Amino acid sequence: MRILLIEDDAVLGAAVRDQIAGDGQSVDWVQRLDAAQDAMAVTSYDIVLLDLMLPDGRGITFLKALRTRGDVTPVIILTALDQLSDRIEGLNAGADDYLVKPFDLAELSARIGSVARRYTGNPNPIVTHGILDIDLAARSIRQSGKPVALTAREWALFEAFLARPGQLLSKTQLEDKLYAFGAEIDSNTIEVHVSRIRKKLGAAIIETERGMGYRLGTP
Amino acid sequence: MRMPRSLRGRLGLSLGMILSVLWVAAASWTAVSLRHEMDEVFDSTLQETAQRLLPLAVLDIVGREDEGLTQRLGAIRDHAEFFTYIVRDAQDRILLQSHAADPAVFPVYDGAGFRQTATHRLYNEDALRGSIRLTVAEPLAQRAQVAREIQMRLGLPLLIVIPLALVAIVLAVEASVGPVRRFRDRLEARTARDLTPIPAHDIPSEIEPIATTLNGLLNRLKGAFDAERSFAANAAHELRTPLAGAIAQAQRLQSETKDTAARARAADIEATLKRLTRVSERFMQLARAEGGRLRLDQASDLRTVARIVIEDIERTVAPDRILLSLPDEPLMSDLDPDAFGILCRNLVENALRHGSETGPVAVNLAADGVLSVSNDGPVVGPQMLDRLTARFERAGSDTNGSGIGLAIVAAIAERIGSRLVLISPRPGQKTGFEASLKLPNSSRGH
Numbered sequence: 036m037r038i039l040l041i042e043d044d045a046v047l048g049a050a051v052r053d054q055i056a057g058d059g060q061s062v063d064w065v066q067r068l069d070a071a072q073d074a075m076a077v078t079s080y081d082i083v084l085l086d087l088m089l090p091d092g093r094g095i096t097f098l099k100a101l102r103t104r105g106d107v108t109p110v111i112i113l114t115a116l117d118q119l120s121d122r123i124e125g126l127n128a129g130a131d132d133y134l135v136k137p138f139d140l141a142e143l144s145a146r147i148g149s150v151a152r153r154y155t156g157n158p159n160p161i162v163t164h165g166i167l168d169i170d171l172a173a174r175s176i177r178q179s180g181k182p183v184a185l186t187a188r189e190w191a192l193f194e195a196f197l198a199r200p201g202q203l204l205s206k207t208q209l210e211d212k213l214y215a216f217g218a219e220i221d222s223n224t225i226e227v228h229v230s231r232i233r234k235k236l237g238a239a240i241i242e243t244e245r246g247m248g249y250r251l252g253t254p
Numbered sequence: 255m256r257m258p259r260s261l262r263g264r265l266g267l268s269l270g271m272i273l274s275v276l277w278v279a280a281a282s283w284t285a286v287s288l289r290h291e292m293d294e295v296f297d298s299t300l301q302e303t304a305q306r307l308l309p310l311a312v313l314d315i316v317g318r319e320d321e322g323l324t325q326r327l328g329a330i331r332d333h334a335e336f337f338t339y340i341v342r343d344a345q346d347r348i349l350l351q352s353h354a355a356d357p358a359v360f361p362v363y364d365g366a367g368f369r370q371t372a373t374h375r376l377y378n379e380d381a382l383r384g385s386i387r388l389t390v391a392e393p394l395a396q397r398a399q400v401a402r403e404i405q406m407r408l409g410l411p412l413l414i415v416i417p418l419a420l421v422a423i424v425l426a427v428e429a430s431v432g433p434v435r436r437f438r439d440r441l442e443a444r445t446a447r448d449l450t451p452i453p454a455h456d457i458p459s460e461i462e463p464i465a466t467t468l469n470g471l472l473n474r475l476k477g478a479f480d481a482e483r484s485f486a487a488n489a490a491h492e493l494r495t496p497l498a499g500a501i502a503q504a505q506r507l508q509s510e511t512k513d514t515a516a517r518a519r520a521a522d523i524e525a526t527l528k529r530l531t532r533v534s535e536r537f538m539q540l541a542r543a544e545g546g547r548l549r550l551d552q553a554s555d556l557r558t559v560a561r562i563v564i565e566d567i568e569r570t571v572a573p574d575r576i577l578l579s580l581p582d583e584p585l586m587s588d589l590d591p592d593a594f595g596i597l598c599r600n601l602v603e604n605a606l607r608h609g610s611e612t613g614p615v616a617v618n619l620a621a622d623g624v625l626s627v628s629n630d631g632p633v634v635g636p637q638m639l640d641r642l643t644a645r646f647e648r649a650g651s652d653t654n655g656s657g658i659g660l661a662i663v664a665a666i667a668e669r670i671g672s673r674l675v676l677i678s679p680r681p682g683q684k685t686g687f688e689a690s691l692k693l694p695n696s697s698r699g700h
Contacts, residue, residue, distance in 0.1 A: 046499030050506045057509065088491050115494050119559055119595035126562075135566060137498035137531055140505045142569070 036081040036151055036191065037212050040064040041071045041097075042113065043089050047136075051084065054140040055147070059187030061214045066090070068097045075106070078211070081154070082147055083110045085130070087121055095124055102129040109154045111146055113138070148172055155198045162197060165254045167236065169197065176236070178254075183235050188213065192228050196241065196251040205248040225249075261434070265427045270420045277416060281408045289401050296375070296397055297368060303337055304379045304390040311341045311388055312381045315349050324348045339390040349386070363387045370394075433457050437465060449476040450551070479547040490538050497534070501527045536658050539596045543665040548593045553586040553696045556594055560619050563598045571606060577614050581621035586696050589670060594693070597666055598625065600659040601689050605629035609687060623695030628688035634678040642676060660689070667691045 038055055042048040043066045055062040063078070065071045068091050075083075083101075087094035098110055109131040114122045122133055132150050134143060152160060152171055160172035168177040174190055176183045185193060195204065195212045206225050213228075214220050221227075229241050229249060242252040257264050314325075327350065335354035342348050342363055351357070359374050369376040374391040381388075433456040440452050449472045454465035504524040508517050557580045564578045587594070598617070605615040609629030618626045634642070642660050660674070667674040672692045680686035 044495045044499050047495060047502055048499075050499060050502030053506050053510075054502070057506075088488075115490055118490075118592060119562060120554075120591045122562060123554075123558055123591060136494050137501045137528070140502055140509075 036060045036147075036194065037078065037215075038062045038147065039071065039074055039078075039080045039083045041068065041084065041089065041094070042066065042086045044086075050140065051143065054143060056215075057187060058144050058147075059189070059191030059213070060147075061191075061212060061218070063215050068092050068094075071097065075101075075108075080108050081212070082150060083108055084113060084134075084143075084147075085110050086113045087115075087118070087125065095121065095128055098125060098128045098130060109150045111150055145172065151198070164197070164200075164251075167254060171197075178236060185232070185235065189228055189232050189235075192225070193232055193236075196249070200251050203244055203248050203250045208248070262427050262431050265431075266420075266424050269423045269427070273419055273423070274416050277412055277419075281412055285401075285405050285408050288404050292400060292404070293397065296392065297377075300337070300375060300377045300390055300392050301368075304339070304377045304388055307339060307390065308379050308381055308386075308388045311350055312386050315341065315386055316382075325350050327351070327353055336396065337390055337392055339388060342387045342389070344385050344387070355391070359391055360389050363389065430458070434461055437461070441468075448551075449473075449479070482545070482547070486538070486542060493534055493538070494531070497527060497531050501531070536662070539600070539662050540658055540665065542593065542596065543662045543669070548590050548666060548669055549588045549694065550590050551588070553588045554591050555584040556587050556589070556591075556619065556623075556693065557581065557585055559591045559594050560598055560617070560625075563595050564602065564617060567599065567602055567606070575606065575614055576602065576617060578617045578619075580619050583621060585619060585621065585623060587623065587694050588696055589694050593666055593670075597663050597691070597693075598627075600663050601625070601627040604659045604689070605687070613686075623693040624690055625693055626688055626690035628680045628686060630686045633685055634676075634687055639676045639678060663689070663691070670694055 038060055040048060040051055040055070040062055042051060042064070045066075048064050048066065052062050052064045063074050063080075065074055066089075068089050071083075074080075085094045085098060089097075094112060098112070101108070101110070110129065111132045111134060112122070112125040112130045113134050113136055114125065115136055125133065131153070132146055134146055148160070148171060160170055162169045162171060166179045168180075169175075171194070174185075176185065191213055192209065195209060209225050210220055213225075229243075233241055237254040239252045240254045241249050243249055258267065324347070335352060338352045338355035338359075340348050340352075340355050340357060340360050341350035346362065348357060359371065360376070361369065361371060363378060363380075366378050366380060369378060373395070374393055375397070376392075377390050379388045380386060437452060437454060437457055444452075451469040451472060452465065454462065454469065457465050501524055504520045504527065507520040508524070511517050511520070560578065560580060564576055568576055602615060602617060605627050606629075609615060609631035613630030615627065615629045618624075618628075620626075660676075664674045670693070672694075674689060674691045676687070676689050678687040680688040
């Protein structure tokens with residue numbers, strides 16, 4: 036998943052960015068609304084994390100403009116405990132969820148996961164795929180009842196396939212999901228991760244369309 | 255005499271008194287001067303009569319043969335005599351008298367001119383070196399009656415006109431101070447939250463500066479409140495963001511380090527920061543409860559706020575710990591949603607913390623605006639209940655809060671004109687605790 040973090044505080048922003056990256060997702064972090072505007076113009080994000088008080092304006096205004104444009108990217112607002120009016124305004128303006136500052140990073144990861152699942156149309160975190168039982172919330176996979184461990188990157192890549200079963204995903208699309216702007220990506224990184232997932236879950240789990248991309252297969 | 259404090263009373267009383275006194279004085283002066291004029295006319299008639307009679311009497315008496323004889327003139331036609339007269343000689347013998355003249359009313363002759371007795375006004379005139387003396391008498395009763403009639407005609411209308419005038423004054427004063435009274439009523443009728451200017455277009459010019467000043471003051475107050483609200487929000491943001499950053503960093507440290515000791519230290523830092531966060535949240539809430547503006551110009555649905563607050567808390571507790579019940583219809587209130595959130599959160603957190611560890615907390619928001627939060631748990635004694643609202647008072651010792659939750663709720667309740675009611679055991683049961691308060695409700699007839 037590719038996530039846009041809009042948060043002006045350097046310390047908090049860095050911690051949140053590292054947490055999301057640690058989960059294997061790619062994250063772009065901006066500290067101002069105008070930068071967020073630019074980022075959204077060139078990249079399609081799976082989730083936006085939006086602080087409500089930013090140096091160049093209110094997050095609510097940004098959110099309203101986003102929804103007015105018809106953009107349905109899921110938005111999680113970061114808000115203070117007692118600013119209920121802001122939170123209600125945010126939810127009314129089209130926010131999908133909220134996190135109350137200060138929040139636990141584990142809670143943040145869980146919220147991101149739950150919003151993403153809701154967005155893909157299946158809010159149930161337990162998915163069965165062939166002989167695989169997958170718990171999206173707990174990030175655990177059982178193959179015929181035996182647990183299989185994936186690294187954060189592998190998980191993020193596998194999740195991208197699970198979110199779009201049957202759909203062909205290009206290498207660039209997959210790179211976008213996994214890496215932030217300006218990250219150094221080796222030309223064969225995706226291939227490396229795909230082959231590791233195949234090793235763990237069986238070769239049929241990911242099908243290759245030569246020269247086009249990959250899609251989810253049945254193990 | 256002390257004047258009444260009301261403007262109406264003062265105006266009515268002083269105008270009424272001044273008008274009455276002036277009117278009575280004017281009427282009295284008129285009566286006195288009329289009486290004086292009347293006396294002059296009467297006197298002139300008396301004098302004229304005497305002077306017309308005297309030559310006739312002289313002719314009559316000089317032509318007589320017998321001296322000292324009294325002649326009583328008979329009436330030509332029967333009539334009541336108004337003026338009576340007698341003619342006397344130097345020896346005071348009566349020579350001539352009108353037919354109704356009573357000699358007793360005529361005092362001894364003592365020279366020409368006006369005289370007055372207790373009953374009559376008299377005029378003396380003599381001729382032939384004082385040998386023929388004429389005295390004409392006019393009864394004073396007549397003059398007195400005329401004077402009375404004049405007084406009556408001057409006085410009677412006053413008896414009717416003065417009360418009418420007083421009523422007219424009261425009505426006129428009432429009408430004049432009407433705008434002032436309406437201004438006062440509008441001021442009285444407004445609630446604590448209403449800081450909009452009071453319409454004062456029809457106010458009298460004398461009071462207009464007061465209205466203008468008051469409206470200016472309200473305007474500044476509104477500005478100050480708004481500034482305070484946004485300052486509080488900014489200050490809270492400034493305080494929370496670094497705390498959130500530090501906590502997040504401490505959590506990252508715990509997940510990134512392989513060193514057990516460092517992880518434990520990071521966990522300690524995180525716990526301390528979280529405690530600091532809780533305490534500072536409470537102080538911000540208390541500042542808000544005691545100083546901030548709690549009621550807004552527009553109403554919002556409290557059910558939405560209650561849902562969010564409960565959802566917030568539910569994220570941190572076991573499922574089904576909180577039973578929320580809300581009315582079917584929107585519960586509109588001008589209570590600041592943030593303030594309601596503070597109320598609700600504190601009551602629920604208090605119930606979770608001090609009540610039974612497993613029993614559910616029932617949060618009930620009724621259609622009439624009564625919020626009640628009840629929980630199972632040991633009975634809290636009446637003395638403790640009284641002291642509970644005092645700041646920093648805690649119901650138990652093993653608590654995790656700074657103990658000002660109920661004090662915050664009580665402060666907000668007091669400032670919105672309500673009261674936090676604490677009951678233990680909860681109504682209809684042998685155990686437990688219930689806290690409730692009535693919220694401002696603009697949905698129905700409030």
